[in-house]
Amino acid sequence: MIRPKETIITDHVVRVMVPFIQIFAFYVIFHGHYSPGGGFQGGALLAGSVLLQRVVLGAERSQIGFPTRLGIPFGALGILIYAGVGFLAMLDGGNYLQYDHLPFGMTPVYLRNTGILLVEIGVAFAVTGTLVSIYDDLVNFERRDDQAEMHSAGSREDA
């Protein structure tokens, strides 16, 4: 079983680094209009900040930052944001994902600008939720395996 090693150095390094990684992730997402970056990259950075806590602080203590059960719903929320932007454009008589028909009351050019931003946020959510969820699946799988072994060993002693 993988146990977290309680070392004050790694703990505090993570506590200092995680906020900066997350701020940089949001910068990459929201600055994707002007520089390289966007939803996929920013989402991967966000997931990286969560996984750093998972690795260093251990699965239990890092639940406060991002609970395991939220992984898949978070990813689904991202896809829903993306698909929802497409349907919002249809409400106003446009085609699916035709951003200049979004009902936000701006000029078409800025509507497209906003549509790109919303879609990138959706992609970032989807990537974050998916990456964290995959990691949690693998780790939980291992731990459950271990518990099953311990359980069977204990029952053998009972018999």
Next chain:
Amino acid sequence: MGRVLAFLVIVAVGVVLVYAGFGLPAFGDPNAPASTHVSDAYIEHAYHDAHTPNFVTVMIADYRSFDTLGESIVVFTAGLACFLLLRSERRRKRQGGGQQT
């Protein structure tokens, strides 16, 4: 017999693919259809259309947003597949342990 047949099919498909590959335009060919129509239009109109200096973002999220929607759904589906596979494995293990006791 089946293996020989499968091998022959693989070789045949490979030959067809390599032959078709020779018909592709050279890498970076300025006269390729992709470089003469779409790319120019994207680069010329991106800023005018969406007021976004980074035209890669405009291409990914605006002109080809269907593509990106599919990509993010693929990513999410991969995560969902991991979730379902590993969780069902876990449940099977637990049931197996129950039968042993």
